[in-house]
Amino acid sequence: MRGKTITTTVNVDKPAKALKKKSGIKLDIGTKTILIISVFLLLLMVVFPLLNIFTRAFDESGKEVFSTIFTSEVVRGIIRNTIVLGVVVATLGTIIGFFLAYAQVKLNFRGKKLLHIISLVPLITPPFAFATAVISLFGRSGIITRDILGLTPTLYGLPGLTIVLTCSFFPVAYMSILGMMKNLDPALDEASASLGASKLKTFFKVTLPMLIPGFASSFLLLFVEASADLANPLVIGGDYTVLASRAYIAINGEYDVPAGSAYSLILLVPGLIVFIVQRYWGERKSVVSVTGKPTGTPTYIENRIAKFFLLIIPVSMASFIVLIYATVIYGSFAKFLGVDNSPTLANYRYIFSGIGNDAIMKTTIMALIATPIAGLLGMVLAWLIVRKVRKGREALDFLGMLGLAVPGTVLGIGFAITFNHSTKIGETTILPQLAGGGAIFGGAVAIIMVYTIRSSPAGQRSAIAALQQINPAIDEASASLGASGFTTFRKITLPLIKPALLTGLMFAFAHSMTTLSPIIFITTPETPIMTQKILAEVDSGRFGNAFAFCTLLIFIVLTVMGLINLLVRGKPNSSSSASNTPIVRA
Amino acid sequence: METKMGSASSSSKLELRNLSKVFGQGKEQVMAVDSIDLDINPGEFITFLGPSGCGKTTTLRMIAGFETPSQGSILLDGQDVSSLSPDKRPMGMVFQSYALFPHMSVYQNVSYGPRIKKLPAEQVKMDVSAVLDSMSLSSMANRSPNQLSGGQQQRVALARAMVMQPKVLLFDEPLSNLDAKLRAQMRIEIREVQQRLGITSIFVTHDQDEAMSISDRIVVMRNAKIEQVGIPADVYLRPASVFVADFIGISNFLTVDGVSSAGAGKAKVNVLGRAIEVPAHKEALNKESILLVRPESIRVKPAQAGNASVSGTQGQVKQVVFYGQHVEYRIQSQVGIITAVVSDPIFSEIVPVGEYAEFAFDPERSWLLPADS
Numbered sequence: 024m025r026g027k028t029i030t031t032t033v034n035v036d037k038p039a040k041a042l043k044k045k046s047g048i049k050l051d052i053g054t055k056t057i058l059i060i061s062v063f064l065l066l067l068m069v070v071f072p073l074l075n076i077f078t079r080a081f082d083e084s085g086k087e088v089f090s091t092i093f094t095s096e097v098v099r100g101i102i103r104n105t106i107v108l109g110v111v112v113a114t115l116g117t118i119i120g121f122f123l124a125y126a127q128v129k130l131n132f133r134g135k136k137l138l139h140i141i142s143l144v145p146l147i148t149p150p151f152a153f154a155t156a157v158i159s160l161f162g163r164s165g166i167i168t169r170d171i172l173g174l175t176p177t178l179y180g181l182p183g184l185t186i187v188l189t190c191s192f193f194p195v196a197y198m199s200i201l202g203m204m205k206n207l208d209p210a211l212d213e214a215s216a217s218l219g220a221s222k223l224k225t226f227f228k229v230t231l232p233m234l235i236p237g238f239a240s241s242f243l244l245l246f247v248e249a250s251a252d253l254a255n256p257l258v259i260g261g262d263y264t265v266l267a268s269r270a271y272i273a274i275n276g277e278y279d280v281p282a283g284s285a286y287s288l289i290l291l292v293p294g295l296i297v298f299i300v301q302r303y304w305g306e307r308k309s310v311v312s313v314t315g316k317p318t319g320t321p322t323y324i325e326n327r328i329a330k331f332f333l334l335i336i337p338v339s340m341a342s343f344i345v346l347i348y349a350t351v352i353y354g355s356f357a358k359f360l361g362v363d364n365s366p367t368l369a370n371y372r373y374i375f376s377g378i379g380n381d382a383i384m385k386t387t388i389m390a391l392i393a394t395p396i397a398g399l400l401g402m403v404l405a406w407l408i409v410r411k412v413r414k415g416r417e418a419l420d421f422l423g424m425l426g427l428a429v430p431g432t433v434l435g436i437g438f439a440i441t442f443n444h445s446t447k448i449g450e451t452t453i454l455p456q457l458a459g460g461g462a463i464f465g466g467a468v469a470i471i472m473v474y475t476i477r478s479s480p481a482g483q484r485s486a487i488a489a490l491q492q493i494n495p496a497i498d499e500a501s502a503s504l505g506a507s508g509f510t511t512f513r514k515i516t517l518p519l520i521k522p523a524l525l526t527g528l529m530f531a532f533a534h535s536m537t538t539l540s541p542i543i544f545i546t547t548p549e550t551p552i553m554t555q556k557i558l559a560e561v562d563s564g565r566f567g568n569a570f571a572f573c574t575l576l577i578f579i580v581l582t583v584m585g586l587i588n589l590l591v592r593g594k595p596n597s598s599s600s601a602s603n604t605p606i607v608r609a
Numbered sequence: 610m611e612t613k614m615g616s617a618s619s620s621s622k623l624e625l626r627n628l629s630k631v632f633g634q635g636k637e638q639v640m641a642v643d644s645i646d647l648d649i650n651p652g653e654f655i656t657f658l659g660p661s662g663c664g665k666t667t668t669l670r671m672i673a674g675f676e677t678p679s680q681g682s683i684l685l686d687g688q689d690v691s692s693l694s695p696d697k698r699p700m701g702m703v704f705q706s707y708a709l710f711p712h713m714s715v716y717q718n719v720s721y722g723p724r725i726k727k728l729p730a731e732q733v734k735m736d737v738s739a740v741l742d743s744m745s746l747s748s749m750a751n752r753s754p755n756q757l758s759g760g761q762q763q764r765v766a767l768a769r770a771m772v773m774q775p776k777v778l779l780f781d782e783p784l785s786n787l788d789a790k791l792r793a794q795m796r797i798e799i800r801e802v803q804q805r806l807g808i809t810s811i812f813v814t815h816d817q818d819e820a821m822s823i824s825d826r827i828v829v830m831r832n833a834k835i836e837q838v839g840i841p842a843d844v845y846l847r848p849a850s851v852f853v854a855d856f857i858g859i860s861n862f863l864t865v866d867g868v869s870s871a872g873a874g875k876a877k878v879n880v881l882g883r884a885i886e887v888p889a890h891k892e893a894l895n896k897e898s899i900l901l902v903r904p905e906s907i908r909v910k911p912a913q914a915g916n917a918s919v920s921g922t923q924g925q926v927k928q929v930v931f932y933g934q935h936v937e938y939r940i941q942s943q944v945g946i947i948t949a950v951v952s953d954p955i956f957s958e959i960v961p962v963g964e965y966a967e968f969a970f971d972p973e974r975s976w977l978l979p980a981d982s
Contacts, residue, residue, distance in 0.1 A: 494708060500702065503695055506696055
């Protein structure tokens with residue numbers, strides 16, 4: 024039976040309206056309980072810290088920071104730096120992401136699958152891998168720049184940051200645009216051709232306009248992530264101070280929490296603006312054809328010259344990434360990359376000793392604990408949003424995404440402020456100290472909470488997309504056959520969203536292992552985090568150790584991702600479900 | 610109604626009492642179903658028929674439990690089920706999209722309900738095999754839904770609902786996704802199964818042919834209310850309103866005057882210059898009324914030579930369509946365009962376009978009904 028073509032509006036960022044009239048059933052007791060628990064968790068882990076950082080930011084020195092936004096040239100400069108960095112990275116990242124997506128959809132060449140994998144690799148890469156590799160290769164004493172080309176460029180600052188951040192974040196643009204392009208009906212191209220338009224004209228008049236919302240949304244997303252990034256400005260930023268690094272210095276250097284809060288709250292502004300703009304401007308959604316079954320074969324571009332030009336950027340980017348990885352891995356086995364390239368295991372011996380080992384074990388364990396919780400939370404929220412809750416759906420969706428929407432520094436500082444002491448109502452303690460030295464479990468609870476709240480949004484988006492694909496009549500059919508809500512979820516819904524769940528879990532683990540900005544404010548001697556250790560090694564110039572840590576981290580991430588894959592056992596639909604997963608590393 | 614094989618005792622009665630459903634709030638409120646009262650007899654096949662938005666699907670979904678009534682109650686064998694969740698109601702539903710579970714085989718789909726009920730494995734196997742057999746699906750037991758044709762998917766959906774031996778079977782426009790020929794075939798199959806098992810069934814459709822051909826009674830709905838309930842003959846030959854008459858089949862509405870009673874259920878009227886006695890709806894005498902004449906009731910003959918006029922029972926043929934078994938005319942008459950269908954036409958008597966024709970109908974075949982606004 025040929026699938027019918029339904030044209031519907033699709034917005035990746037908003038829960039779409041149900042296929043039929045929303046069911047008017049009152050929620051049963053079980054669902055109500057789940058809803059209450061989920062909302063409570065979100066309030067505790069996101070809203071509570073946010074409120075606290077807000078209030079703190081308006082304390083003395085914080086107010087000073089705010090008031091100097093318009094008067095102090097220094098503060099204005101920092102804001103300017105942040106915005107410029109965001110814009111540059113967003114632009115480059117979107118362009119690169121577009122070319123890569125275009126190559127996947129429109130060109131046929133050997134190694135296409137490999138290109139796809141390489142395009143996604145930065146997502147599971149620790150933040151410092153790129154920065155340290157780039158410094159080693161292209162820095163003042165860089166292997167390529169000094170030894171091969173004889174140049175001594177200044178990489179620290181905007182140039183280095185641009186390179187590194189673009190490499191780190193273009194996969195987000197790539198996945199988003201790829202998802203959109205895959206949903207474009209090939210019949211549109213055919214219609215255009217039948218009306219006399221050349222391929223080039225079709226591209227500019229049909230394809231491109233339909234992709235513009237996707238470009239815009241990628242740009243905005245990249246802007247928010249690049250401007251909020253903390254790890255790279257600390258390592259390769261040099262004198263180029265951005266809001267995130269300034270906040271870090273304020274807290275860890277000057278012990279001025281209000282000022283630090285204030286700086287990171289300024290970061291909240293572009294993020295929230297972007298969020299709101301996306302939601303409301305998303306009313307004019309892109310009209311994308313959604314077919315039940317493919318209605319046409321994709322037409323590849325055969326023209327060799329066109330192919331060549333279109334592949335320049337993708338191939339360059341891919342080669343660059345491979346080069347970076349090669350540097351990291353090679354560097355982990357070298358005494359001092361660039362200076363003494365003789366092979367050694369000293370770096371690895373170092374990271375596996377004492378503190379290093381501790382960090383490796385603890386980080387992995389905490390990430391492993393957080394991953395299923397994040398997956399479950401994201402899935403439950405998605406189920407509530409798509410199937411159960413009618414009034415307040417948008418609010419619930421927004422609340423679930425908040426953990427990822429706020430910059431990492433904001434969340435981290437908020438957590439530190441909130442959980443560095445026990446939570447009391449009046450005289451009674453309702454929560455013990457969860458973060459910082461002296462906390463229960465050495466502060467692991469707070470770290471696991473941060474991991475959870477930062478990675479559940481990705482799972483939420485992924486599960487929402489998957490649930491929307493399922494005809495709501497299927498749930499009703501199950502009910503008409505006597506299955507309770509929970510049984511229906513277990514036997515019908517869950518098996519059908521397994522691929523989405525899988526993607527969510529895998530990225531949750533990868534994200535938790537590689538995140539830095541929220542964690543840096545709540546680590547303790549008892550809960551050392553790998554990314555924090557890498558930062559320490561890079562700061563001390565011990566690149567070899569840093570490379571070793573990075574290599575090991577990548578190895579752990581790949582192994583666990585593979586295990587999750589085997590465990591949940593479904594075919595991970597890497598492009599279409601992943602395209603709905605916004606990945607942030609900040 | 611014929612006796613059903615051995616199930617008359619287990620057929621259920623369904624009653625709808627003052628059932629209403631309102632969507633939205635305040636100014637945006639929409640009354641989807643407005644105070645419906647209906648008794649559905651045990652073993653009956655009743656169809657809700659009406660245009661889109663008339664409330665038929667909403668009513669069905671309230672019976673199933675997928676919508677909560679804003680007012681009123683639903684009684685199954687005397688017990689109020691309105692507050693029961695759908696999984697607790699002993700009703701089976703066949704959906705428009707079939708809603709087969711894509712990750713399960715045909716067998717797994719059909720055995721889903723019994724497995725939920727935790728019936729013993731042996732019994733499940735027996736029941737499922739029997740149902741699959743009766744619907745000629747045994748050879749496809751291990752296929753997955755996307756390997757089946759539309760008609761086969763429909764049968765699986767039906768089998769899945771039936772294996773539960775529900776007290777009531779609900780059909781939500783199950784045939785809309787099929788092509789015309791398959792539709793005609795499947796509706797007969799559905800009716801046969803229903804009659805054999807004697808399950809009280811409620812069928813929703815906007816297709817009048819469907820409704821007429823398989824229902825014991827038809828409920829015609831419009832704008833959230835019931836317009837008429839009756840057996841197909843009632844609804845077709847004795848419509849209660851212009852809407853019902855117009856919705857089902859083709860109608861000619863002739864203006865009349867001089868309406869007066871002529872005994873029980875009859876009226877004397879002047880129409881087309883003649884005074885005749887016609888069967889009448891009881892409301893027709895109290896209000897302004899109009900005369901319904903179905904096209905198949907009108908006989909058409911060429912007008913007498915030299916008599917070219919539009920008056921009385923004579924008019925000019927504006928359109929003639931020859932369908933083989935019948936001829937369809939559009940004739941300009943004194944009271945407007947009249948549609949006439951002449952079956953088994955005599956070749957020499959087919960009136961060409963532009964010519965004049967005489968038309969007549971047996972007063973017993975007409976029907977006086979209230980002319981609503």
